[in-house]
Amino acid sequence: SLRLVLRTRVPFKPGRLCYSSSSVPTTKLFINGKFVESQSSEWLDIHNPATNNVIRRVPKATQEEMLAAVDSCSRAFHSWSETSILTRQQIFLRYQQLIKDNIKQLAKAITLEQGKTLADAEGDVFRGLQVVEHACSITSLMLGETLPSITKDMDIYSYRLPLGVCAGITPFNFPAMIPLWMFPMSMVCGNTYLLKPSERVPTCAMLLAQMLQDAGAPDGTLNIIHGQHDAVNFICDHPAIKAISFVGSNQAGEYIYDRGSRNGKRVQSNMGAKNHGVVMPDANKENTLNQLVGAAFGAAGQRCMALSTAILVGEARSWLPELVERAKKLRVNAGDQPGADVGPLISPQAKERVCSLIQSGVDEGAKLLLDGRNVRVKGYEDGNFVGPTIISKVTPEMMCYTEEIFGPVLVVLEADTLDDAVSLVNRNPYGNGTAIFTTNGATARKYTHMVDVGQVGVNVPIPVPLPMFSFTGSRGSFRGDMNFYGKQGIQFYTQIKTVTAQWKAEDATLKTPAVTMPT
Numbered sequence: 001s002l003r004l005v006l007r008t009r010v011p012f013k014p015g016r017l018c019y020s021s022s023s024v025p026t027t028k029l030f031i032n033g034k035f036v037e038s039q040s041s042e043w044l045d046i047h048n049p050a051t052n053n054v055i056r057r058v059p060k061a062t063q064e065e066m067l068a069a070v071d072s073c074s075r076a077f078h079s080w081s082e083t084s085i086l087t088r089q090q091i092f093l094r095y096q097q098l099i100k101d102n103i104k105q106l107a108k109a110i111t112l113e114q115g116k117t118l119a120d121a122e123g124d125v126f127r128g129l130q131v132v133e134h135a136c137s138i139t140s141l142m143l144g145e146t147l148p149s150i151t152k153d154m155d156i157y158s159y160r161l162p163l164g165v166c167a168g169i170t171p172f173n174f175p176a177m178i179p180l181w182m183f184p185m186s187m188v189c190g191n192t193y194l195l196k197p198s199e200r201v202p203t204c205a206m207l208l209a210q211m212l213q214d215a216g217a218p219d220g221t222l223n224i225i226h227g228q229h230d231a232v233n234f235i236c237d238h239p240a241i242k243a244i245s246f247v248g249s250n251q252a253g254e255y256i257y258d259r260g261s262r263n264g265k266r267v268q269s270n271m272g273a274k275n276h277g278v279v280m281p282d283a284n285k286e287n288t289l290n291q292l293v294g295a296a297f298g299a300a301g302q303r304c305m306a307l308s309t310a311i312l313v314g315e316a317r318s319w320l321p322e323l324v325e326r327a328k329k330l331r332v333n334a335g336d337q338p339g340a341d342v343g344p345l346i347s348p349q350a351k352e353r354v355c356s357l358i359q360s361g362v363d364e365g366a367k368l369l370l371d372g373r374n375v376r377v378k379g380y381e382d383g384n385f386v387g388p389t390i391i392s393k394v395t396p397e398m399m400c401y402t403e404e405i406f407g408p409v410l411v412v413l414e415a416d417t418l419d420d421a422v423s424l425v426n427r428n429p430y431g432n433g434t435a436i437f438t439t440n441g442a443t444a445r446k447y448t449h450m451v452d453v454g455q456v457g458v459n460v461p462i463p464v465p466l467p468m469f470s471f472t473g474s475r476g477s478f479r480g481d482m483n484f485y486g487k488q489g490i491q492f493y494t495q496i497k498t499v500t501a502q503w504k505a506e507d508a509t510l511k512t513p514a515v516t517m518p519t
């Protein structure tokens with residue numbers, strides 16, 4: 001029952017808002033267990049980033065449709081939250097198997113809309129799948145606490161209970177993983193869920209919804225709406241929605257955090273990044289250079305954990321030419337082509353932005369060691385390709401350092417000592433991820449303790465935590481106080497009810513009222 005998007009060729013007009021009467025396939029809404037065509041008069045084009053052909057259209061859901069979706073979530077909440085935890089667990093056990101069985105199909109849908117290579121798209125699904133597998137441990141994760149005999153015949157215990165309707169707003173760069181960070185954890189706790197996927201890559205979320213339905217999730221437990229600002233504002237304002245998970249840029253994330261919190265909702269907001277890889281001169285050179293190149297240019301640098309900034313410490317400065325040689329060897333191609341290492345950027349606007357940030361580095365006095373701006377990909381001349389780019393002699397004031405580039409661009413800074421490197425990293429406004437490359441345990445330990453960043457890798461370039469831990473982030477990269485997945489994820493999606501209960505034997509029943517504060 002899973003359908004993949006069709007390749008349809010329609011002339012490309014960037015950013016065009018169009019109307020629904022057309023032969024291009026449309027993305028449905030998922031409301032109360034049905035995939036329904038939107039009645040909206042406003043639609044957005046979705047392009048294949050390797051060709052810029054229009055492949056699909058996505059609606060901006062109408063107010064009535066959004067209301068229908070949230071009402072469906074509200075109605076489903078009562079029975080879903082009362083459904084036995086073992087039943088919920090069984091649904092997610094079936095779900096993880098369905099995702100595994102369809103990983104290639106999901107990856108194809110991701111590559112078509114997002115552009116990343118098929119192998120990388122499978123990784124995107126796989127990292128989300130791990131969260132679903134973790135959600136299947138809910139029978140342990142949701143355990144409350146008990147303390148027996150706090151006084152005579154009296155016990156105290158707490159339950160973890162769902163909140164109600166929760167909502168998620170996701171970015172374009174991980175069409176599978178990030179939605180899967182959200183609704184499975186929330187739903188397995190007994191919440192119902194309203195998802196607004198990125199309007200640029202909605203198909204993977206629709207396939208995931210279909211699989212969840214096939215796994216047995218009742219109608220209304222997951223609803224999906226599409227759109228941009230109006231849909232986001234609707235989620236921030238609707239009183240039935242109790243919690244919002246957001247992943248994306250700072251511009252949107254700070255706004256959603258403020259607006260959602262002002263309306264009394266829990267909000268967790270994972271945002272932008274500028275991740276530094278600190279290279280010590282004692283590091284294993286071969287390993288480190290390969291790790292840096294893979295983590296800077298993989299997914300065309302469009303990962304929030306991309307290692308987009310290298311700090312070469314001391315003698316490690318001399319490794320630059322070899323770094324450039326390795327980066328040159330990466331093959332830039334459409335994501336579905338065999339051997340592709342670096343796919344296209346999401347849009348012509350993204351390409352333009354990345355190219356102008358590269359130019360800003362040149363204009364501000366940095367040195368362009370490898371320039372990917374004029375890359376030509378045979379057969380895909382209209383795609384949004386930028387080849388691996390390395391800029392050295394970068395200083396902290398330059399725009400190519402202060403901005404998140406989100407493209408296949410590695411900016412290189414230098415430091416004399418580990419302390420200098422730490423202070424550079426901690427002065428940067430973002431605190432998403434970082435890595436240190438060294439063979440010295442004491443150096444690694446000092447770095448991990450001193451650095452104010454959420455995810456730290458030691459000889460691991462992209463330290464995205466497994467789901468039994470939480471994906472964190474500090475300073476400008478995160479707002480909220482409970483992180484995604486892991487123990488914190490369960491806390492975010494549940495509230496605690498504490499029960500103090502006394503069961504006295506018949507002969508111990510109180511004979512007079514107790515008017516003083518119970519102690």
Ligand code: NAD
Nearest residue numbers: 169170171172197198228232248249252270271272273304
């Ligand atoms: P984005 O902020 O443009 O879009 C994310 C979502 O917010 C989309 O659903 C979009 O419709 C909505 N949105 C966009 N602009 C908005 C606005 N002004 N007001 C309200 N809603 C808005 O992000 P993106 O370009 O899709 O994703 C890339 C960004 O996401 C990068 O900054 C990247 O670092 C970040 N990211 C962070 C993490 C993390 O865990 N920290 C993970 C992945 C991506």
